[in-house]
Amino acid sequence: MADLNSRGMSREQISIPPDGAPLDVQPAWRQDFPIDWPQDLYVERRDFMKFMVLTSAAFTLGQVCIGLQNWYRKQTGQPPVRRIASVDDIAVGAAIGFAYPDEHEPCLLVRLTTNEFVAFGQKCTHLSCAVIPQPAEGSFYCPCHEGRFDLRTGVPIAGPPRRPLTRVVLERRGQDIYAVGVEERTT
Amino acid sequence: MPKPDDLHFFIDPNRCIGCQSCLHACTECDTHRGESMIHLEYVNRAESVQTVPVVCMHCEQPTCAEVCPADAIKRTSDGVVQSARKPRCIACGNCVVACPFGVPELYEDRKIMMKCDMCYDRSSVGKKPMCATVCPSQALFFGTREEIERLRPQSTPINTFQFGAQTITTQVHMMVPRALATRATYVDVAAAMDEQPRSRAVSLKVIGDPFADVEV
Numbered sequence: 436m437a438d439l440n441s442r443g444m445s446r447e448q449i450s451i452p453p454d455g456a457p458l459d460v461q462p463a464w465r466q467d468f469p470i471d472w473p474q475d476l477y478v479e480r481r482d483f484m485k486f487m488v489l490t491s492a493a494f495t496l497g498q499v500c501i502g503l504q505n506w507y508r509k510q511t512g513q514p515p516v517r518r519i520a521s522v523d524d525i526a527v528g529a530a531i532g533f534a535y536p537d538e539h540e541p542c543l544l545v546r547l548t549t550n551e552f553v554a555f556g557q558k559c560t561h562l563s564c565a566v567i568p569q570p571a572e573g574s575f576y577c578p579c580h581e582g583r584f585d586l587r588t589g590v591p592i593a594g595p596p597r598r599p600l601t602r603v604v605l606e607r608r609g610q611d612i613y614a615v616g617v618e619e620r621t622t
Numbered sequence: 623m624p625k626p627d628d629l630h631f632f633i634d635p636n637r638c639i640g641c642q643s644c645l646h647a648c649t650e651c652d653t654h655r656g657e658s659m660i661h662l663e664y665v666n667r668a669e670s671v672q673t674v675p676v677v678c679m680h681c682e683q684p685t686c687a688e689v690c691p692a693d694a695i696k697r698t699s700d701g702v703v704q705s706a707r708k709p710r711c712i713a714c715g716n717c718v719v720a721c722p723f724g725v726p727e728l729y730e731d732r733k734i735m736m737k738c739d740m741c742y743d744r745s746s747v748g749k750k751p752m753c754a755t756v757c758p759s760q761a762l763f764f765g766t767r768e769e770i771e772r773l774r775p776q777s778t779p780i781n782t783f784q785f786g787a788q789t790i791t792t793q794v795h796m797m798v799p800r801a802l803a804t805r806a807t808y809v810d811v812a813a814a815m816d817e818q819p820r821s822r823a824v825s826l827k828v829i830g831d832p833f834a835d836v837e838v
Contacts, residue, residue, distance in 0.1 A: 450697050453683045453788070470687040472696040472704070 448474060513604075513616035519544055519554070522610050530568040532557070535603055535614045542603050543568050543575070544612065545586060552612055555589045556601030566600070575600065589620075598622075624700035625745045628766050631754070632779055633675060634797035635665075637761035640673035644753035644762055651741045651752045654705065659738040660753050661724065665814075675762055677753065678703060678725045678738035679783070680793035686717035686726055686737070694735075701793045702742055706735040722785035722811050740794075776800055782808040 450470040452461055469475050514536030525531050530545040533554075541557040545568055555575065557565045564579035574592065575584040582594030589600035604616040640662065648658040661676040684703045687695040694710035695717060697703045706717070706726075713733040717726040726737040741751035745764070749755075754764035763770060770779060779795035780803055789808070796809055 449682075449699060449701055450687070451683050453685075453688060468693045470684060470695070470697050472698045475693075475696050 508619075516606075516613050516615045519605075519612050519614050522607070522612065528570045530570065533614075536617065540601075540617075541565065542614075544603075544605075545570060547587065552605050552607070553587060553589075554603035554605055554614065555584075556603065556617070558601070559584075559596055560591070560598040560600060561594070561596040623746050624698060625702055625740065625742075626748050627700070629745070629748065629764060630767060630770075630779075631677065631680075631740060631751070631794040632763040632765075632770050632797055633677065633794060634761045634763065634774065634777065635672075635674040636777075636797070636799075637759040638662075638673050638675055639759050639761075640671060641758060643756040643758060644675055647752040647756040648738075652743050653739055653741060654736050657727075657729075657736060659725075659727070659736060675753065675757075676723060676725065677751075677762070677794060678740065679723050679790070680740065682791045682793070685720045685722060685788070685790075689716040689720040691716060698742075700746075702740050702745070703737075704739050704742065705737050708734060711735055722783065722788065722790060770797070778803045780807070780809060783811050784808050785811045 448458070448469075448471060452458075452465060458465070517535060519533050519535070520531060525544065525546045527546050527549060530543050533542055533544060534540055535542050535554075542554055543557050543566070544552060544554040546552055547570075555566075559566050559577040559579065559582055561577065561580060561582055564577050566575040566577045566582075566584065568586070569576050570586060573586045575586060575589070577583070577594065577596070580595050582596045583592050584590065584596065584600050585592050589602055591597060591599060599620045599622070602618040602620065603614050604618055606613045606615045642662060644660050645658045645662055648654075648660045649656055651659075659678075663674050663676055664670075665672045665674055680697075680701055680703050682701070684695065684697055687697065687703065690706075691714060692710045692712045694706040694712075695703065696707060711734050713728060713730065713735060715728045715735070717735055717737075718724075718728050726735050728735050741749075741753075745751055750764040751762075754760075754762045757763075760773075763773075767779070774797060776799060777797040778800045780798050781792045781795045783790040783792065783796075790811075798809065
């Protein structure tokens with residue numbers, strides 16, 4: 436009867452291929468898919484370095500892309516001025532929806548007091564759900580993950596969002612309210 | 623921590639009394655809680671009440687691992703073939719079909735294969751597997767080779783099996799009578815497949831036609 440420890444193999448490599456041939460004449464896939472647990476867990480230094488370098492490169496490339504995107508946004512300048520509503524269309528403490536700068540960017544115009552108006556993009560900065568204005572509670576409410584933003588400034592005050600809502604710059608010309616630009620903020 | 627090298631598993635089918643203690647002890651093991659991994663097989667149920675406990679034999683060339691397409695079955699450095707690794711197992715059942723001893727079990731509800739792992743939480747710290755602790759006749763024995771030789775002078779352990787053209791050597795040993803072991807150095811797993819069951823058909827002689835005289 437064969438003694439378990441007399442095969443002259445390291446403990447790492449104990450399983451024998453079915454044909455019994457030595458490991459160096461076995462097909463290459465046996466090295467990639469070893470049956471022995473320690474070999475399965477083994478990571479070569481070269482593989483580890485390859486992983487680290489490629490991951491770092493991916494992060495660096497991502498940063499460059501973000502920088503380019505910011506630069507491009509600054510170059511394009513502000514979107515065209517557009518009339519949103521008349522002052523009389525909206526009661527104090529009420530909100531109306533509009534799209535600015537194009538139909539894919541839903542926004543909310545809120546009349547805080549008689550002369551104070553604010554407007555923010557409706558997309559929650561967490562996962563782009565539509566926020567609901569709740570002027571009575573002084574906040575925008577995102578029902579997806581219980582996120583809340585301040586009604587006056589758009590900064591996040593509760594829930595998962597970390598960035599403020601996109602602000603729409605307003606201008607009052609007589610009895611009309613115009614959107615004159617958007618301001619994407621990070622803090 | 624690996625299983626100590628001097629401790630081995632020995633199965634002695636001659637001693638099995640079919641009490642099913644091992645089945646129930648097996649469910650208590652923490653590596654496969656609530657599921658019994660040991661099989662208690664009847665050798666020839668029509669003729670005999672003889673049973674054989676079947677645990678994983680922990681092959682040197684694990685066929686289950688060879689056929690696994692998901693690379694899920696691994697063998698630790700002490701020679702114990704572990705249950706399928708959960709993140710990898712795709713519940714294809716290749717191992718169930720391939721195993722010469724019929725050990726792996728497929729749990730379709732949770733999409734995983736589970737098999738006897740020699741109670742790795744216990745054997746890896748030098749304790750006996752659950753089945754070996756409860757077996758009243760010690761048909762399932764876990765200990766050193768010196769112990770088994772002292773306890774069973776009539777038998778000798780064999781760990782070579784023949785399954786068709788495949789020769790299998792295992793970590794788990796089967797106790798066979800010493801006289802037989804000198805003549806045959808391996809156990810043929812599939813030998814019983816060729817045996818034809820004795821015919822038990824009952825035939826009754828019919829004496830003539832009982833309705834011959836009846837006028838219709």
